[in-house]
Amino acid sequence: MLFTANVVIKLRESILDPQGKTIENSLKSIGFHAILETRIGKFIELKIDAENEEDARIIVENACEKLLANPVMENYTYTLEKHSKEIA
């Protein structure tokens, strides 16, 4: 079965994100006062061939823990989407 995983990696909450802060200040300066916080992260899309959804999740989580995210400074989240047809 084919899956697409959308992985989002962000700096851990306890770590200052100067890029996010700069953007946050800019948003405020142009009037977006309702936006309370801005954090920058990375987005990684993975196409996965796996037996089932559980296997696909294990693959994504292993990839995140081994390479895609550094647990010393980052957290990851992801969503998984199953494809009904083969990806061309």
Next chain:
Amino acid sequence: MIAKVGVVVFPGSNCDHDAYYVCKNLINVDTKFLWHKDTSIEDRNIIIIPGGFSYGDYLRCGAIARFSGIMPEVIRFANNGGIVIGICNGFQILCEAGLLPGALLRNNNLKFVCDTVSLKVENNKSIFTGLYDIKEDIKIPIAHGEGNFYCDENVHTDLLSKNQILFRYNNNPNGSLDDIAGIQNEKRNVMGMMPHPERASDITLGLTDGYKLFKSVVESVV
């Protein structure tokens, strides 16, 4: 034992020749390049992971290099007590590989900083700093965008209590936790630092405070 230095070359390394030159021509020890695809460190007993932008710094600095073909051998060597020095990108690679604690974040001012900075030698009982005086101020160049050392509180407490901090910045250029510029591992055979001692070893370049680091390490082997 005679010191035999191996300088690992990754695609994107750019301080490899400087490190090679200092060891080969200034310290006068047997020095060789090791290609990142090699799976052996041969007869080398000091490994230098040099500065640069291995694999274009893609994903995270050092994250891809950490899985290069030669790295399992470097990790095995380090775990058996072998001497490993990581400079700048090399420091980032050693943190990614888990040979040193912590991580290097983006500089807190978001700028790539290229400058000569003043460091304080915080520990001269290590094999890397034995020829320096304690609290000696030294001038070493830095050139990095991700040199902001970070670790959690428990790791920081360990670094302090186990005398693992080797160098601190006198004027923190990047937001580094506790002004940390260079550390060693708990077993004291692996070190990493963001500043470039290899760029401050030959008098032709104006600064020589980095020379004693290489000399200290080589003398520790002899």
